[in-house]
Amino acid sequence: MKTIKTTTDLAEFCSRAAETDYITVDTEFLRERTYYSKLCLIQLAFRGDGETDAVLVDPLAEDLSLDPLLDLFRDPDTVKVFHAARQDLEIFYIDHGVIPYPLFDSQVAAMVAGFGEQAGYETLVRKIAKQPLDKSSRFTDWSRRPLSDTQKAYALADVTHLRQIYEFLRKKLSDTGRDKWVEEEIATLMAPDTYVTHPEDAWKRVKTRSNAPRFLAIVQELAKFREAYAQDRNVPRSRVFKDDALVELASTKPKDMGDLGKSRLLLRDARKGDIAQGILDAVQRAQDLPKERLPEPDTSRQSAQVNPALADLLRVLLKAKTDVSGVAPKLIASAADLDALASGERDVPALSGWRREVFGKDALRLCDGQVGLAAKGKQVQIVEL
Structure with missing residues (x-):
C-alpha cells in the first residue's frame, strides 16, 4: 500500500x-x-x-x-x-x-x-x-x-x-x-x-411551531448570527447554541445578560462574552425591524387543502411504479411532494425530467381522475376511466 x-x-x-x-x-x-x-x-x-x-x-x-x-x-x-x-x-x-x-x-x-x-x-x-x-x-x-x-x-x-x-x-x-x-x-x-450556506438563509433550516412574523424575524437574526460566528471561528454551529435554544430565545426575547441567565437550554459559554452579546444584538435587530420588512413564512403547502384519499392513492401508485422500475421511491418523490400533488400543487420535482416519465405523468392522470388503480394478484395496475 x-x-x-x-x-x-x-x-x-x-x-x-x-x-x-x-x-x-x-x-x-x-x-x-x-x-x-x-x-x-x-x-x-x-x-x-x-x-x-x-x-x-x-x-x-x-x-x-x-x-x-x-x-x-x-x-x-x-x-x-x-x-x-x-x-x-x-x-x-x-x-x-x-x-x-x-x-x-x-x-x-x-x-x-x-x-x-x-x-x-x-x-x-x-x-x-x-x-x-x-x-x-x-x-x-x-x-x-x-x-x-x-x-x-x-x-x-x-x-x-x-x-x-x-x-x-x-x-x-x-x-x-x-x-x-x-x-x-x-x-x-x-x-x-x-x-455553501449563506448565514442569511440559515433560519430556513430551523424547525418552529410558530409562523408569527416577529418571532420568525428573531429566529432569522439568531440563525444568521450563529452561522456567521460558526463559520468565522470554524466551530460546529451546535457549539454556539443548538436549535432548541434558538427557538427558546426567539420566544423569550432576552434584553440583557440577566435574561440570558434564565435560559433553560442555552450553553454556559453562550451566556457570556461574544456569543451572549451577539444573541442580544440579534434579538434587538429583529425587534427593531419595521413590520413591512418582517419575514413571511412559506405557507403555500400548509394552506393548501390536502385530499387525504388522493394522497394515499399517490403513495400506492408510487410503490407500484418503483416495484416495476426498481428505482428507489425517495429518489422520485418525498411524502411532502405527494401531499403537495394531492393538494393541487404542480411545482414539484416528481413532475419534471426522468421522474415525470417514471411516475409524474401517471400521477397527474390519477389526480385528474383519468385513471384509477386496481389490484391484480400481488400487483397494482392502472385502469383507464
Whole structure:
C-alpha cells in the first residue's frame, strides 16, 4: 500500500491516471469539532495492472500540494467516480474551489439501477464485487499519524472495489437507457450553491411551531448570527447554541445578560462574552425591524387543502411504479411532494425530467381522475376511466 506524501509522487500518479477513462476517489475527514471538514486522507485508484494503481494520499504531509490532483479533477476526459459524493465534493469546493468533473456517484446510480434506497457501499461491494468489507476502522481518528496497516487497508478498499462497482453500474445504466437519469441527479452535486450556506438563509433550516412574523424575524437574526460566528471561528454551529435554544430565545426575547441567565437550554459559554452579546444584538435587530420588512413564512403547502384519499392513492401508485422500475421511491418523490400533488400543487420535482416519465405523468392522470388503480394478484395496475 503506497502512501503519497510529496507533490512529485502525486503528479506522477495523476499523470498515469489521466490516461485512463476514470478514477475512483474517496476521502477520510474529521468534522466533530469544526464547522468545515478537515481533510485527513485521500484514496485514489484507476483500472491498471499494478499495485501502484491504487494509492493513499496524505494531505497533512508538509511537502505535498494537491495541485496535480486538482488539475486531474478539472480534466474533462477522465470521469471522477465517488460513492455518496456530497461531503467529499464539499471539501474540495470549500478548500480549493474545485468540483470534480465529469462526475459519477455510485450511490445515486445504484438507487436508479434497482438497488433500493439503502444503497450503501458495503451493500454494493457484497452484491456486485462479491467481496466482504471490513468496516472496523470506520470511526478512527484519521488525523493521527502514523496510520496503521488496518486503517490503510480499510481506506484503500473504499476505492478498489469501487472500480468494479462503477463498471457494473455504468453498463447497467447504459443498457437500460437510464444514464441520462443519473446525469440529471448529478447536476445538483455539480452546483456550487449545494456546498455553501449563506448565514442569511440559515433560519430556513430551523424547525418552529410558530409562523408569527416577529418571532420568525428573531429566529432569522439568531440563525444568521450563529452561522456567521460558526463559520468565522470554524466551530460546529451546535457549539454556539443548538436549535432548541434558538427557538427558546426567539420566544423569550432576552434584553440583557440577566435574561440570558434564565435560559433553560442555552450553553454556559453562550451566556457570556461574544456569543451572549451577539444573541442580544440579534434579538434587538429583529425587534427593531419595521413590520413591512418582517419575514413571511412559506405557507403555500400548509394552506393548501390536502385530499387525504388522493394522497394515499399517490403513495400506492408510487410503490407500484418503483416495484416495476426498481428505482428507489425517495429518489422520485418525498411524502411532502405527494401531499403537495394531492393538494393541487404542480411545482414539484416528481413532475419534471426522468421522474415525470417514471411516475409524474401517471400521477397527474390519477389526480385528474383519468385513471384509477386496481389490484391484480400481488400487483397494482392502472385502469383507464
